[in-house]
Amino acid sequence: MADRPASVRINDFEEVDTGLTPDEAIAEAERCLQCKKPLCVKGCPVCIDIxxxxxxxxxxxxRGAARTLKEQNMLPAICGRVCPQETQCEGACVLGIKETPVRIGALERFVADWERQEGAELPEVARPTGKRVAVVGSGPAGLTAAAGVARAGHAVTIFESLHEAGGVLTYGIPSFRLPEDVVRAEIDQVLALGVRLKKNHLAGRSVSIDELLGYDAVFLATGAGLPVFMGIPGENRNGVYSANEFLTRVNLMHADAFPGFDTPVLHGARVAVIGGGNVAMDSARVARRMGAKVFLVYRRREEDMPARKVEVSHAREEGIEFVTCTNPIRILGEECVIGLECVEMSLCDLDESGRPSPEPIPGSEFIIDVDMVIQAIGTGPNPLLVSLIPGLERGRRGNVVVDDNGRTSIPHVYAGGDIATGAATVIEAMGSAKRAAAAMNAMLKGE
Amino acid sequence: MKRLYRVELAIKLADRVYEYWIRAPQVAQHARAGQFLILRLHERGERIPLTISAVRGDAVRVIFMAVGKTTQELATLRAGDSIMDVAGPLGRPSEIARYGTCCVVGGGVGIAGTPLIAEELKRAGNHVIGIIGARSADLLVLEDEMRGICDELYVTTDDGSRGAHGFAADVLKRLLGERVIDCVWIIGPAIMMKITSGVTAPYGVKTYVSLNPIMVDGTGMCGSCRVTVGGETKFACVDGPEFDAHQVDFVELMQRQRIYTGQEKISLERYAEHQCRCGEGGGSHG
Incomplete structure (x- = not known):
């Protein structure tokens, strides 16, 4: 397994990492100590028997490896690529104390890719129970819950508002991290369990609340789709994007291939991406592949960035210029963007997240010469559907309040993924969906 | 799994103006006045929002002017052809209530959005006045339909070729001077909505406009359609599309509508060239 050279990969949207060969995979797997009390499994939100x-x-x-993976996780090719293994299974691996941990993520990806090529085998599905379950949203949480409930024999319908399934896997994560065909193949496996997918159906609009609540169980997985803007002057100028919009235009609508595809997107020559998370890295690297000189503007230090270390180093290798300890205060220009005014930040006391809290340094204002700005400072829970359901308890930030098993304030309505937890990782969304699926199965059995 | 949406009826109403009925049960069964749909013609298509103009059974009506690449391509479809994706109904429905006397103003293709609103206002017990205006008589759509719904209908054309010579705003201004009007809807191009809603401001009449910024998903996810209303950023797709006209920053709306002018031109030229080459055989292809 090796990363393709940065000078090559910035010219395309192909995967950075080429994956393991069978021999490499076997050699890597042989390093595993097969611990009696495996810590790696404890580190896995979906409890794979690693x-x-x-x-x-x-x-x-x-084949046997694939079977074991899919017993707990229907999206292994996806998780093998985008999970933060360094803080989960691999972070817990005892080999990591003295040397490097087993590359569990790379092995998961290898097995899933092998199975996709050789032909996927489906897990068993129980006999039909006659119960109907509605799943709203086809992102990682929705797909995971759908698979979990379908395998118990319940008839599942997923409602997806877009024209493609996958949620953030499809519109958000670029193909150089997660290729489209990988996502599609794993979605197809979930559908092959007998799950019905209704695309172009916005629950609460195309499906009435009464109709939705008429299902025996409902799982809400509408995600954290609401983009947050900084609220600085000039934000609505032409050339200012939310990361969601920029990435959706490119990943979902293929605007990078305009006019071959009909959706346009601006090609900034000099682009500022604001933020330090994975979405900021994705946006910066997409803009880079579209030919831009990219500045990544982050208010803290590089080591404070919430993005995975590997994404940060990939971005750096690809020539993204990091402008750290810097906060944007104004977007300049008349109709279009001509610059981003920033202020330098000094890092003071640690805040509640354990990171130093940044404070602006008076008089340190400066301008970065850019013609496009992408804001990747986070997303909030998508309020549309959940605000339309009477009696559904929501938290301060608009998230759906759930217990450990995904139960909401309405007895047969469950929720999981970002709509419940706030913006988190793909695998955390899947973990919460798995627990909710188990709870839904228990409830449906008990009735 | 491909779910296709069939064109049931395709009619050319005027030069470049078309009326299409599309079978989309999940949209038709839930559509209310003021809402829109988003369609995507094919795998390579863009998502474009269109106002839902009428509903019959499982079909919805859209009326559009073929000015861009996608609308021109849509206009080549015939009854029986399919559209790959239709999503909706999107946006919040109009604030229908018993106001008293309401005025529903449509300009150009914006007239498409007026019948459902007029109908629902009428059903809610309002006295409904319709004002529809277009550049010229041949571009005026839905006159008979609006005459059938509204208690009174006024027609204007910029060139005087039908109805009163002038703008819808002129009629609205005259009516406001003559009697009490409790609520006004204005639907049309941004500049028309700006000018026309300026007429109601001095009278303090509640006025709604239906905004038409550029959208992608139409579900509140991307923020492409953000507009400034009362100094706050709103997403037209989920917070609108109808807003209090007197709070809307129309200049910004029009500026944001121009973002892709350059690309739109490229797309259109490329399409025209393609049509030209393919058209030599004589047939249109959908």
Missing amino acids: PAFVHAVAEGDF
């Missing part, structure tokens, strides 16, 4: 699947890989039994 030693078992790694053992199967070491034996060359890739």
Whole structure:
């Protein structure tokens, strides 16, 4: 497994990492100590039997490894690529104390890719129960819950408002991190369990609340789709995008291939991306691939960035210029963007997140010469559907309030993923969806 | 799984103006006045918002002017052809209530959005006055339909070729001077809505405009359609599309509508060239 050179990959949207060969995978799997009390499994939000699947890989039994993976996780090719393994399974691996941990993520991806090529085998589905379950949203949480409930024999319908399934996997994460065909293949596997997908159906609008609540169980997984803007002057000038818009135009609508595809997007020559998370890295690297000189503007230090370290280093390798300890205060220009006025930040006391809290340095204002600005400072829960459901308790930030099993304030309505937890990772969304699916299955059995 | 949406009826109403009925049950069954849909013609298509103009059974009506690449391509479809994606109904429905006397003003293709609002206002017990205006008689649409719904209908054309010579705003101004009007809806091009709503401001009449910024998803996810209303940023797709006219920053709206002018031209030229080459065989293709 090796990263393609930055000088090559900035010219295309192909994957950065080429994956393991079968021999490399076996050699890597053989490093596993097969701990009696495996810490890696505790680090996995969806509780994959990691030693078992790694053992199967070491034996060359890739089919068996795939079976073990899919027992707990229907989206292994996706998770193998986008999970922050360094803070989860690999972070917990005892080998990591003295050397490098087993590359569990790379092995998961290898097995899933192998199975996709060789032909996927579907897990067992129980006999039909006659119960109907509605899942709203087809992102990681929705797909995971749908698979969990469908396998118990319930009839599942997913309502998706866009013309493609996948949620953030499809509109948000660029193909150089997560190729479209990988996402599509894993969605198809979930659908092959008998799940019905209704695209172009915005729940609450195309599906009435009464109709939705008429299902025996409902799982809300509408995500954190609401883009947050900084609220600085000049934000509505032409050439200012939310990361959601910029990434949706490119990933979902293929605006980078305009006019071959009909959706346009501006091609900034000099682009400022504001933020330090994975979405900021994605936006910066997409803009770079579209030919821009990219400045990543972040108010704290590089080591404080919430993005995965590997994404930060990939961005750096690809020539993204980091402008840290800097906060934008104004977007300049008349109709279009001609610059981003910023102020330098000094880092003071640690705040509640354990990171130093940035304070502006008076008189340090300066201008970055850019013609496009992408704001990637976070997203909030999508309020549309959840605000239309009477009696659904919501938290201060608009998220749906749930217990550990995803139960909401309405007895047969469950929620998971970002709409419940606030913006988090793909795998955390899947973990919460799995627990909710188990709770829904128990409830539906009990009735 | 491909779900296709069939064109049931395709009619040319005027030069470059078309009326299409599209089968989209999930949209038709839930559509209310003031809402819109988003369609995507094919795999390579863009998502464009269109106002829902009428509903019959499982079909919805849209009326559009073929000015851009997508609308020109849409206009080549015939009854029986399919559209790949239709999503909706989107946006908040109009604030229908019993106001008393209401005026529903449509300009150009914006007239498409007036019948459903007029109808629902009428059903709510209002006295409904319609004012529809277009550049010239041949561009005036839905006159008979609006005459059937409204208690009174006024027609204007910029060139005087039908109805009163002048703008819808002129009629509205005259009516406001003559009697009490409790609520006004204005639907049309941004500049027309700006000018026309300026007429109601001195009278303090509640006035709604239906905004038409550039959109992508239409579900509040991207912020492409953000507009400034009363000094606050709103998303037209989920907070609107109808807003208090007197609070809307129309200059910014018009500026944001121009973002892709350059690309739109490229797309259109490329399409025209393609049509030209393919058109030599004589047939249109949908």
